[in-house]
Amino acid sequence: MYLDIIFKVVGGLGIFLYGMDNMSGGMQKLAGKKLKKILAALTTNRFIAIFMGFFVTMLVQSSSVSTVMTIGFVNASLLTLEQGLGVILGANIGTTVTGWLLVLHLGKFGLPIAGIAAIIFVFVKKDRSKTKALTLMGFGLIFLGLELMSTGLEPIRSMPEFLNLFKLFVADSYFGAFKAALVGACITALVQSSSATLGITITLALQGLIDYPTAVALVLGGNVGTTITAFLATLNASTNAKRAAYAHSIINIFGVCWVISIFPYYLKVLNLVVDSKDNITIGIATAHTMFNILNVLFFTPFIGPLSRLLKILVKDNGKMDNKVTKLDALMVATPGVVVGQTKIEILTMGQYIKEMLFTLEEIYAKQKEMSEKKIERLQHVEDSLDLYQKEITDVNFMILNKDLSNNLIEETRKNLEICDEYETISDYCLRIAKALKKIQDNDIELTEVERNILFKLNESTELLFREVNISFEEKDRERFLKAIIKADKITSDFKRARAYHLKNASQAGVPVMLSTGYMDILNYYRRIRDHLFNIIEVFSRLQ
Known part of the structure; x- marks a missing residue:
């Protein structure tokens, strides 16, 4: 029985991640021309930068891709640090769209969607048609993976040892919320996908293994864990790119800290917006979206000061000064x-x-x-x-x-x-x-x-x-x-x-x-x- 649980959970997670990768890759190909236009649209207007960050992340279904891409533009001097910060803020909102896709509860339709898309992929000849089929197949695999994880975790509800393990990370206090957020951050850093953490959290919540406050805390932590991708990408980058990556971490870490500090009140506000008892998936998606919107609203007026502060704290090391192109x-x-x-x-x-x-x-x-x-x-x-x-x-x-x-x-x-x-x-x-x-x-x-x-x-x-x-x-x-x-x-x-x-x-x-x-x-x-x-x-x- 333990092996059956492990196989289904690990297999489901792998299929979910593969589906996310396929859908994200397909969306990137289909949106290629739109992504090229982002450079023309990005001006010193921070609100346009935020909107473009949201729009691109929504298209490619990956905040990691859009954030690393933005840092690449900053590294190549195609974007200023201020513009890059605006795009990163927008990407934080754009990534919440994934949560609303998961609200659809298409678990039982995941396999036929993936199967039909795979058949189309095999028989169509045009590149664009194949890309569309691949994107649709990724969409189906996401829900198939969630269904497998949900089925695999179902027997755990009758195992006291596992239930006691989950109780160690219950967000029933400030310290409990902090521990749950830390777990969410670690999971996201490990799998390099906040969407995967969101999927796992929704699956655990649907099986009754974690309560709504714990699910919210896990999702909050995922916002911190996702910054590791951008941080790792800038290890050999220019000073400005490092500043953008540090800003991404500062924005998300600070955001999680202030929400955890008022966690009980944050939950009360969420309960006024949506009743998590009726649909816990919608409740989790709402918590994820509201956190990122509030965090963006908080930081938008401070993009300029934050940029200046980073220029003081992160000294210019002179790297990449010999570059002649704006490619990175x-x-x-x-x-x-x-x-x-x-x-x-x-x-x-x-x-x-x-x-x-x-x-x-x-x-x-x-x-x-x-x-x-x-x-x-x-x-x-x-x-x-x-x-x-x-x-x-x-x-x-x-x-x-x-x-x-x-x-x-x-x-x-x-x-x-x-x-x-x-x-x-x-x-x-x-x-x-x-x-x-x-x-x-x-x-x-x-x-x-x-x-x-x-x-x-x-x-x-x-x-x-x-x-x-x-x-x-x-x-x-x-x-x-x-x-x-x-x-x-x-x-x-x-x-x-x-x-x-x-x-x-x-x-x-x-x-x-x-x-x-x-x-x-x-x-x-x-x-x-x-x-x-x-x-x-x-x-x-x-x-």
């Missing part, structure tokens, strides 16, 4: 956001490449010298783009290891290939500049014809790059294909320039340094053209 490993929980931000970072790389090509254009057009200062600037730009490539590659490879839709996989791979091509193009731009500097340092001057040829070749390359960059930004496949004409023009210009140079170089008196250096520059432009053409092929293949 903590953002991988929301792949859609990573893909959107990656595109922004690649377009920023494009702006740097335009700067490099413009610098070369100035040298040809105005017959300026390639000074050490210009070389240092171009070297700095190229070094920065190396860092861009590394940070983009690191984070995007992390999301490729997650369960992504085919569209997201293709878009991620496309971004990675274009990022690699852009970095290589910047390398060739720097090589051109260094070749010009080498010719200049040897007191060799380009003829007017040679300078004009290079100017036109650089101009054609810049036009092709702009066309490719705009096509990438606008996802314009037709424009990409039209860019092939510009690529072909560069090939023709290169062939003519090479033929002219080889003919001219055969004449006596042409310095070897000029001959080889000039030919190198022509070849570098050809290589830039080839890498831009690779991007055209990538986009054409993946659309």
